[in-house]
Amino acid sequence: MKTNIGVFFGGRSTEHEISVISASQAMHAIDREKYDVTPIYITKQGHWYTGDALLDVKNYRNIPELLKQCQEVYMRPVYDDYNLYRGTKKMFGSDVLTKLDVVIPVLHGSNVEDGIFEGVLQTIGIPYAGCDVLSSANGMDKITMKMILQANDVPVVDYVWFTDNEWGNRRDEVVDRIEKRLGYPVIVKPANLGSSVGIGSAHNREQLIEKINEAERYSMRMIVEHLVEDLQEINCSVLGDCDDYRMSVLEEPIKSGDFLTYDQKYLGGGKGSKGMQSAQKRIPAELPKEETERIQYLAGETFRVLSCHGVSRVDVIVDRNTRKVYVNEINTIPGSLSFYLWEATGLPFDKLMDTLVKLALKRKRQQSLKTVSYDQNIFSLGGGGVKGAKGTKA
Ligand SMILES: Nc1ncnc2c1ncn2[C@@H]1O[C@H](COP(=O)(O)OP(=O)(O)O)[C@@H](O)[C@H]1O
Ligand SMILES: [Mg+2]
Incomplete structure (x- = not known):
C-alpha cells in the first residue's frame, strides 16, 4: 500500500x-x-x-x-x-x-x-508537513515575529505596533508615537496578511493616516515600520526542522515601483502571465560570498528561533546605502513551496516533497514519545480525591 x-x-x-x-x-x-x-x-x-x-x-x-x-x-x-x-x-x-x-x-x-x-x-x-501551531502563528504575525527575532539578535527594521481599537480611540497618541520613534518615511502593514495586501508607504502625516485607515480594513493589529527607501530584496528558503536544517541559494525578485504589489508578484503584470513563476527573479542572486553567507545564516536563525518546520522562505531587505541586512518576514508556507530555489540548490521538486513527508513522520514519532496525560484516573482514587480536585490544578 x-x-x-x-x-x-x-x-x-x-x-x-x-x-x-x-x-x-x-x-x-x-x-x-x-x-x-x-x-x-x-x-x-x-x-x-x-x-x-x-x-x-x-x-x-x-x-x-x-x-x-x-x-x-x-x-x-x-x-x-x-x-x-x-x-x-x-x-x-x-x-x-x-x-x-x-x-x-x-x-x-x-x-x-x-x-x-x-x-x-x-x-x-x-x-x-510544515510549521506547527506555535511557529505558524508567530510566523504569520508580523508583530510577534519581529519581537521574537529582536529578542534573539536577528536584525529587523524599527517598528511601532497598535490595535484597531487604539487607532479608533487614541489616534493622536498613536501618530505621536510613530513620529517620535520612526519619523518619515514609513511603511504601514496589517499584521497578519500576505501578498502586499493592505500595505502602503507614507511620507507625511496625512499619508500615514490614510494608509493606516486602509490597513485597518484588513486586520485588528497594525505595524508601521521604518521604510528602507533604497532597498534590495533577497529571499532564502530553509528546509528541515529546528535541529537539522539547510538553506537554499538566494533569489532576488526584480521589482518595479515602490514595492512588489500583489499583481506584480502573482499576475506577472498582465498578458502572457504564468502566475508566480513569471514574476522576474534572479537565481542565484548576484552578491559577494560573505553577504550571501550572512543572509543564509540569518535565514537559518529566523527559522530556528521561530521553531519552524518543513519548507519556509525568509525574505530579507538589504539597505543599498549601508549594505545592512534586515529580516523582513518568514513565509512558513511559501509560494510554490520555493521549489525553484531548491531545484537551483540541487534538490529536485519530487525530492523536496519526499523530504516534507519524511519530516512530517519524524515529528509525529518525536511527539508520540512525549507524555500527554497520566493513565491514572484521579476520579477513581475515591475518598477526598474527587471532592478535593477543585482548586488543586497547580
Ligand atoms: N521596511 C520596509 N522598507 C521598505 N520596503 C518594505 C519594507 N517592508 C516591506 N517592504 C516592501 O513591501 C513588500 C511587502 O511587504 P511584506 O512585509 O513582505 O509583506 P507581505 O507579507 O504582504 O509580503 C516587500 O516585498 C517590500 O517590497
Ligand atoms: Mg513579503
Whole structure:
C-alpha cells in the first residue's frame, strides 16, 4: 500500500488563488510510484472538496462547475481518526471515502497558514508537513515575529505596533508615537496578511493616516515600520526542522515601483502571465560570498528561533546605502513551496516533497514519545480525591 498524502489548499484567505497554483505544482511533483495523492480543496466559504478534477488548474475558472465534479468531504476532530468522510451520507455502505496517512498543507495566508488549520491537524493527530501551531502563528504575525527575532539578535527594521481599537480611540497618541520613534518615511502593514495586501508607504502625516485607515480594513493589529527607501530584496528558503536544517541559494525578485504589489508578484503584470513563476527573479542572486553567507545564516536563525518546520522562505531587505541586512518576514508556507530555489540548490521538486513527508513522520514519532496525560484516573482514587480536585490544578 502506498502512503496516501492529503494535500490541502485554497481556504478562506486573500491568497486563495495562489494556494491553488502552489498546490497544483506540488501535487504534480509528488512521485506517484511511491505515493497516492488526495487533493482537498477548501473553498472561499470554508467547505472541503475532493476529486481528480481538482488537479487541473484550468478547471478553477468555473468553480461551481468544478465542484459539481467533486465530492464534499470532512474529517472529524477526533484523535487518531485519519479518515476522510463523505459530506453527504450514502444510503448504504461506508461513509469513509479514503484514509489519509499524512497531510501537506499548501495553504497561504491568514485563517490557514497562521496555525488555525494546523490546529485542526494537531487535534486529529495526523502527521503533517510544515510549521506547527506555535511557529505558524508567530510566523504569520508580523508583530510577534519581529519581537521574537529582536529578542534573539536577528536584525529587523524599527517598528511601532497598535490595535484597531487604539487607532479608533487614541489616534493622536498613536501618530505621536510613530513620529517620535520612526519619523518619515514609513511603511504601514496589517499584521497578519500576505501578498502586499493592505500595505502602503507614507511620507507625511496625512499619508500615514490614510494608509493606516486602509490597513485597518484588513486586520485588528497594525505595524508601521521604518521604510528602507533604497532597498534590495533577497529571499532564502530553509528546509528541515529546528535541529537539522539547510538553506537554499538566494533569489532576488526584480521589482518595479515602490514595492512588489500583489499583481506584480502573482499576475506577472498582465498578458502572457504564468502566475508566480513569471514574476522576474534572479537565481542565484548576484552578491559577494560573505553577504550571501550572512543572509543564509540569518535565514537559518529566523527559522530556528521561530521553531519552524518543513519548507519556509525568509525574505530579507538589504539597505543599498549601508549594505545592512534586515529580516523582513518568514513565509512558513511559501509560494510554490520555493521549489525553484531548491531545484537551483540541487534538490529536485519530487525530492523536496519526499523530504516534507519524511519530516512530517519524524515529528509525529518525536511527539508520540512525549507524555500527554497520566493513565491514572484521579476520579477513581475515591475518598477526598474527587471532592478535593477543585482548586488543586497547580
Ligand atoms: N521596511 C520596509 N522598507 C521598505 N520596503 C518594505 C519594507 N517592508 C516591506 N517592504 C516592501 O513591501 C513588500 C511587502 O511587504 P511584506 O512585509 O513582505 O509583506 P507581505 O507579507 O504582504 O509580503 C516587500 O516585498 C517590500 O517590497
Ligand atoms: Mg513579503
